[in-house]
Amino acid sequence: MxxxxxxxxxxxxxxxxxxxxxxxxxxxxxxxxxxxxxxxxxxxxxxxxxxxxxxxCGLDGQYRLFTRATAGAAKRPLVLSHHSAAAMHGLPLIGAWPVTVHALVPDAHGGSSHRLVTTHCAVADPNATLIAGVAVTSLARTLVDIAAGCSFLTGVTMIDHVLHQESRRVVPGAGNPGVPAITKAVLFAELDAVRPRTGRQAAERAITFADELSANAGESLSRVRFEELKFQIPELQVRFDVAGRSYFVDYFWRGVRKIGEFDGHTKYTRAAVMNGKDVVGVVLAEKDRESVLRPFVTSFNRWGWNLALNAVEFYRFLCEKGVPRTR
Known part of the structure; x- marks a missing residue:
């Protein structure tokens, strides 16, 4: 059996x-x-x-399976969009996936929601693509739809992720073949083409705020919190050269010489990061790195998911650590 x-x-x-x-x-x-x-x-x-x-397969994979099954059972072909397209493209989401599958219906008079499918009335995507046998909106269109129709955090997290991946995939001047990189300019052009009925300003804000130097969803979450809680947005991935070695930090408030780092613990579990080391060795290396950098700054502070997700506690934490406010 x-x-x-x-x-x-x-x-x-x-x-x-x-x-x-x-x-x-x-x-x-x-x-x-x-x-x-x-x-x-x-x-x-x-x-x-x-x-x-x-x-x-975890929550992401489970939603992808549900999405594919719902698309396969549909009476007419669907072009998946919004969260469903994001899941199929492998984009990160902070929070829960929806309980329905999202799809474009260009010829409809308005969006609608049924028990398992939520449809969106919008212009068709001429660049829709196939992923695992299912039609989905292009990566650029998906980001624009998400930025226009979802929270600032969701939009920034996904756009950060794509810009970061694209900056590593396509190196300027290296003669990279294949599909041109998705940039902010590409996303603004896509936004102009889509002309969303609502959410244009939200999309513009998310695209403008996004940064290719944000390396993971936790770093994106922290930056969104800085913005929402009215703290200064720090420089990202700043390099410190000490004793012949280079160290990069997640956040640096240069005016007050403060280092901040998001610690999502992935460095202690992911094989690509561990590189054959045990957990103790990685933790000790992080502590040594912090000890090397502390003499050059006024403070070196870390936080994780639980703190960053709690806006009230994160606000108190940033105030206590003396992170500068916006003027």
């Missing part, structure tokens, strides 16, 4: 349809038993995933 499920999982690239299960000789009773035992996970009517895969 499990071998048959794994075969269907491979054939469906993670998705298993009720028709495929029936074709493998399983009736409704057998499928229900597999769901109750956790070997199958029901995504929506007629669509399933392996229970082990569902558990392993």
């Amino acid at each position: 499990l071998e048959a499920l794994e075969t269907q999982d491979v054939l469906g690239d993670g998705l298993i349809t009720a028709d495929a299960l029936r074709g493998a000789g399983m009736n409704a009773h057998a499928v229900g038993l597999l769901v109750r035992r956790g070997e199958l996970r029901r995504l929506r009517r007629g669509w399933y995933a392996l229970g082990t895969k569902w558990q392993a």
Whole structure:
């Protein structure tokens, strides 16, 4: 039985349809038993995933599976947009994914929301692309839709991520082949083409504020908090040269010589960052780095997700640490 499920999982690239299960000789009773035992996970009517895969892929992957299943079950082809397109493009989200799938309906008179699908009336995307067999808005269009229709934090986080990735993918003057980089200019041009009915100013604000030097979602969250709580926006990724070595810090308030760093703990778990070292070795290296830099600044402060997500506590923390306010 499990071998048959794994075969269907491979054939469906993670998705298993009720028709495929029936074709493998399983009736409704057998499928229900597999769901109750956790070997199958029901995504929506007629669509399933392996229970082990569902558990392993995390919240981002789970929403992508649900999105693909809903698109596959649609009576007419969907062009996924907004959060659903963002998930398919692998963009980061701080907070929960929606409970519906978002799609463009260019010929509709207005957006609507059904139990599993939320539609948006907007101009069609001529650059829509296929990801895992599903049509989604282009990366630039997705960012513009998110920036115009979602919170400032969500827009900045996703745009930061793309600008950072694109700056590393396409190095100026290196003769990089392939698709041109997505830049702020590209996003502003896309915004002009889309002409959203609402949210244009919100999109302009998010695009303007975004920064390719923001290396992860936690750093983006912190910068948004600085902006919202009326603290000065620091310089990003500032280099310190000490004793023949170069050190880069997340945030630097040059006027008061303060260093700030977001510590999301990924450096203690990700293999690419660990580079064969144990956790103790990485932690000690971070402490040594901090000790090297402290004599050159007035303070060196760290914070993590829990503090940055709590606006009230983060405000108190920044005030206590003497982070300068905006004028």
